[in-house]
Amino acid sequence: MTSRKTVRIGCAVIAAGLAALSLAACGQNVPASSGGAKKVIGVSVADQKSLFYVAEVAGIKDEAKKKGYDVDITSANNDSSAQIKQVNDLLTKQIGALIFTSQDSTAAAAGVRAANQAQVPVIAVDQRPESGQGKLSTYIATDSVKAAHDLCTWMFKQIGGQGELAILHGVLGSTAEIQRTQGCQNALRENPGVKVVAEDTANWDETKAFKATQNILTAHPNVKAVFGESDAMSLGASKAAKESGKTIFSVGIDGFPTMFDGVASGLTQATMAQQPYRMGQMAVDNAIALMEGKGSDIPQEQYQDTVLINKDTVTQHKVEEFYGPDAQSFK
Incomplete structure (x- = not known):
């Protein structure tokens, strides 16, 4: 009696095991909630x-x-x-x-x-x-063509629609660099009083932008504004001008926490905040x-969409809206 019962239980266990193996072999039949990988x-x-x-x-x-x-x-x-x-x-x-x-x-x-x-x-x-x-x-x-066009158009209006402009490019050939260049060029065609007198590539980097701007300001002391194709490059340009005792109008695109601070302090003038x-x-x-x-x-x-952050709007937005709950830790 006990021996037969043991055999029956053993067969049931084997059958259950075979069924489980069959289900595992057809992974699509195992619901994700059941522990399927x-x-x-x-x-x-x-x-x-x-x-x-x-x-x-x-x-x-x-x-x-x-x-x-x-x-x-x-x-x-x-x-x-x-x-x-x-x-x-x-x-x-x-x-x-x-x-x-x-x-x-x-x-x-x-x-x-x-x-x-x-x-x-x-x-x-x-x-x-x-x-x-x-x-x-x-x-x-980000629609970088539109962002750059809108930012440069705003900047040109702030400087009176005329003056010398320098452009700091990101990594050449990258999507953002191509589109941001195109957007600002579109704005330049609409504002013939603004003349590009210098361009350099700073690869989105603040230190490279600082050095590039030093050279630009030496060669072109009447530069009125700098379009940095990223916030880091705009910050680098602003710091270089400040160290040289010059005043320039500097903008970027990103919406970095450091750029919010730069705009609030007057070091830089504006950014287009991304998401x-x-x-x-x-x-x-x-x-x-x-x-x-x-x-x-x-x-x-x-x-x-991007949002224009300047001296008038910087207090109306929090950087966390764009860079997430830990944005302040990214500085």
């Missing part, structure tokens, strides 16, 4: 020095945690070759989606093509590959939708 979201960003990218990653981490997803985040430290390798490494880990902020057009094209070949959807943030160099599921970014924290959150939401097969209604392009 979720694919990781891969993230590749150009660096973690720029406050824009720091805030973007903060938004990614917070939203992924909120939604119960894991993220594998890599930073290329502004090295295009390193970023291409990092993307390939992420793809070998069988990530479910790639959130991609590329260092430059070379990394963008190579990374997107590799993800396409691996059939991993790509959510590009801030930077994008050139046309024909890979397929994106969506592109999330990197929100962009990071959006990227995660899009990645999850794509991984779950629900991304058919995601727009191809998702441009986010």
Whole structure:
């Protein structure tokens, strides 16, 4: 009697085990809530020095945690070759989606093509590959052409519609650099009294912008204004002018916490504040939708508005609106 009962129990256990193995073999039949493994979201960003990218990653981490997803985040430290390798490494880990902020057009094209070949959807943030160099599921970014046009138009009005202008460019060939240059050029065509007398490349960097502006002010002492294509470069220009005992009108694009302080103190005059924290959150939401097969209604392009922060508006906004709850710690 006891022996037969033991056999019956043993058979039942084996049958249950086989059933469980059968379900496991058909992973799509196991609901996620039952403990089935979720694919990781891969993230590749150009660096973690720029406050824009720091805030973007903060938004990614917070939203992924909120939604119960894991993220594998890599930073290329502004090295295009390193970023291409990092993307390939992420793809070998069988990530479910790639959130991609590329260092430059070379990394963008190579990374997107590799993800396409691996059939991993790509959510590009801030930077994008050139046309024909890979397929994106969506592109999330600031409308930098409009932001630069509106900012330069406002600046030209403040300086009386005439005077000498210097432009500090970001990384040449990057999406933001191309679009911000185009936007300000559009404004220049509408304001023929403003003349560009100097241009230099400072690669979004404050120290490089400081040195570049010193040289510009030596060669062109009558420069009236500087358009820094990023906040860091605008701050560098303002500090260089102050050290030289000169007064210039300096603006940037980003909305960094340090730039809010610069505008409030009068060191710089304005910035167009972007929304990197929100962009990071959006990227995660899009990645999850794509991984779950629900991304058919995601727009191809998702441009986010900027807000003009100047002496009149700086007290009306908090930097946390743009750079997330930890924005003050990014200084």
